[in-house]
Amino acid sequence: MTIQQQIETLREDLRAHNYNYYVLDNATISDFDFDIKLKELEKLEEENPQFFDANSPTQRVGGGITKNFETVTHKNRMYSLDNSYSKEDLLDWEKRIQKMLGTDDIEYTCELKYDGASINLTFENGKFVKAVTRGDGFQGDDVSKNIRTIKSIPLHLKNDFVTDFEMRGEIILPLGGFNKMNEERVSNGEEEYKNPRNTASGSLKLQDSAEVAKRPLDCLLYQVVTSERKYKTHFESLENARKVGFKVPKTITLAASIDAVFDFVNSWDSKRHNLPYETDGVVIKVNNLQQQEELGYTAKAPRWAIAYKFKAEQVSTVLHEITYQVGRTGAITPVANLEPVQLAGTVVKRASLHNADQIEKLDIRINDTVFVEKGGEIIPKIIAVDLTKRPESSAPTKYATNCPECNTELVRTVGDAKHYCPNEFGCAPQITGRIQHFISRKAMDIDGLGGETVDLLRKEGLIHNYADLYDLKVEQVIPLERMAEKSAQNMVDGIKKSTEIPFEKVLFALGIRFVGETVAKKLAKHFKSIDNLMAADLETLISVDEIGERIAQSVIDFSQDLGNIQLIDRLKSYGVQLEVSAENLANQTDKLQGKVIVVSGVFHQMSRNELKKAIEDNGGKVSSSISKKTSFIVAGDNMGPSKLTKAQDLGVEIITEQDFINLIN
Incomplete structure (x- = not known):
């Protein structure tokens, strides 16, 4: 046996033992014998560096230092889940979903919702390539070195699976390991970690991977993302993922009906307390992958999946004070300052009171004993008052009349839930908030510049609005607290590079009220430039698909404000992209203008997403359901029979994939 063969044999042997121990929970070798084999492999690899493999079992001990985690764009967006209670x-x-699919023949999968840190693992030709955190769903941080240390994640697959794919999962810290870590910290005189979820998430961003390797992290996997059509159902893909080495929990269950889903939910609502890790709900998914494609996504979540959240934990505590926060749009949010109390693994000191109506509805007063829960077990909120403990001297809460930051009188328009501070350009939190929104990841994505630095720059008088960022010089920034020459240069370079950000993101970055990420894309696509948008009247704006009067009026208000006009002119002078690029315009036509098109079935020349993009690039609108408004259907193989029947009943034209390609070309 050659040296290379000895090395490969040892690697395969150690991978098998790792899988049996960490995935199957069935040790097939003693720890001592495993360590002997590992040391033998380490010695051979050290003596023969030409056979180095980043996915070797020897690399799981860590040791690599990562000072800055690289930001990576996800190949496939990581969506959030809609919640149900x-x-x-x-x-x-x-x-x-029955209406959209045109059938009630839908099978579901039920999976426990693990409470950890989401991760996206990329594999190519059966080998681990990289691991990226969820981030904002569009991009996250490359934490590959740290992920390699988690022994339940295979770095080299046992058998044939799909060729290139992503595996989605949750990095968790089992309760036993978490408790043991806290015992060690207490014995060392250190403060205990608050909860397993935050500790698991924080572990992924430790700079020393050897420290990560010491933590008993685990990874539970729940989705295969691939363009290959090897499996027909979600359940089948996970069953096969388990066979090749992934730790897919065996709690996943098929449900033939929504009643069977309810049975699963009811069963685990009590059994979950006996699990070795934390879970806060159940994820229900449409099992058939073709039906998943048919249903697609909203702007934020897949239509084919939903999370059922178990009833949140509640505690009671005393409300000491109500303070008011000012958001970037001037919106005022009342905040309850509470007697600190332990809730769902964290110490809660504050809770949102939402608005004046909510305070009045619950009759919330200072010194009340209130019941607090975490909405979706994330954001603390007050749900009720314990009137039996209300002090006799209690008086109804009088909502703030003036801005807590600039003392400007608050305004509230008819139909609006919140009060607003109208001092848009003179109220410090609004100024800082708008700039922080401008530089954020989903907007201008400026490297080297964070929220605290923005606040510092404003306080030092270096910036008063987001256009001022482009005038900053390195020598102005260096004297700031905690700012060295390199970091100052990185900031200025990051600001300059942001002039390459496409128009749709710039439009979102401007912070026009009610113009979120999705609306910004629609407006950018329709008007093509900021000049066209700012010149549009109300009638023109509301003629754009899904743009209502409230959004339209907000755009007009922004466009008519002299301060905003001056800001836009300055951004133009710095080279910020305030129109759709010539390259993107070249790919867009009006061939399908006014057409409402449904895409259904399995396609071969274009992916479903490519088809939808082609429709939108040519001025058409993609719809998920067939109606009298449908112009035509692009049908691939296996179009749903109920959709076919509905199309025929309504007399809607059906064309093939090739017909569509011919049409747009």
Whole structure:
């Protein structure tokens, strides 16, 4: 046996033992014998560096230092999940997807919702390539060195699977390991970690991977993302993922009906407390992968999946004070300052009171004993008052009349839930908030510049608005607290590079009220430039698909403000992209203008997403359901029979994939 063969044999042997121990929970070798084999492999690899393999079992001990985690764009976006809190919510969801699919023949999978840190693992030709955190869903941080240390994640697959794919999962810290870590910290006189979820998430960003290797992290996997059509169902893909080495929990269950889903939810609502890790709900998914494609996504979440959240933990505590926060749009949010209390693994000191109506509805007062829960077990909120403990001297809460930051009188328009500070350009939190929004990842994505630095720059008088960023010089920034020459240069370079950000993101970055990420894309696509948008009247704006009067009026208000006009002119002078690039315009036509098109079935020349993009690039609108408004259907193989029947009943034209390609070309 050659040296290379000895090395490969040892690697395969150690991988098998790792899989049996960490995935199957069935040790097939003693720890001592495993360590002997590992040391033998380490010695051979050290003596023969030409056979180095980043995915070797010897690399799991860590040791690499990562000072700055590289930001990586996800190949496939990591969406959030819509939440439900009642069986009525689930029934409503089922009705929606039945209507869209045109059938009630839908099978579901039920999976426990693990409470950890989301991760995206990329594999090519059966080998681990990289691991990226969820981030904002569009891009995250490359934490590959740290992920390699988690022994339940295979770095080299046992058998044939799909060729190139992504594996989505949750990095967790099992309760036993978490408790043991805290015992060690207490014995060393250190403060305990607050909860397993935050500790797991924080572990992924430790600079020393050897420290990560010491933590008993685990990874539970729940989705295969691939363009290959090897498997027909989500369940089948996970079953095969488990066979090749992935730790897919065996709690995943098939449900033939929504009643079976309810049975799963009811069963685990009590059994979950016996699990070795934390879970806060159940994820229900449409099992058939073709049906998943048909349903697609909203701007934020897949239509084919929903999370049912178990009833949140509640505690009672005393409300000491109500303060008011000012957002970047001037919106005022009342905040309850509470007697600190332990809730769902964290110490809660503050809770949102939402608005004046909510305070009045619950009759919340200073010194009340209130019941607090985490909405979706994330954001603390007050749900009720314990009136039996209300002090006799209690008086109703009088909502703030003036801005807590600049003392400007607050305004509230008819139909609006919140009060607003109208001092847009003179109220410090609004100024800082708008700039922080401008530089954020989904907007201008400026490297080397964070929220605290923005606040510092404003306080030092170096910036008063987001256009001022482009005038900053390195020598102005260096004297700032905690700012060295290199970091100052990185900031200025990052600001300059942001002039390459495309128009749709710039439009979102401007912070026009009610113009979120999705609306910004629609407006950018329709008007092509900021000049066209700012010149549009109300009638023109509301003629754009899904743009209502409230959004339209907000755009007009922004466009008519002299301060905003001056800001836009300055951004133009710095080279910021305030129109759709010539390259993108070259790919867009009006061939499908006014057409409402449904895409259904399996396609071969273009992916479903490419088809939808081609429709939008040529001025058409993609719809998920067939109606009298449908112009035509692009049908691939296996179009749903109920959709076919509905199309025929309504007399809607059906064309093939090739017909569509011919049409747009």
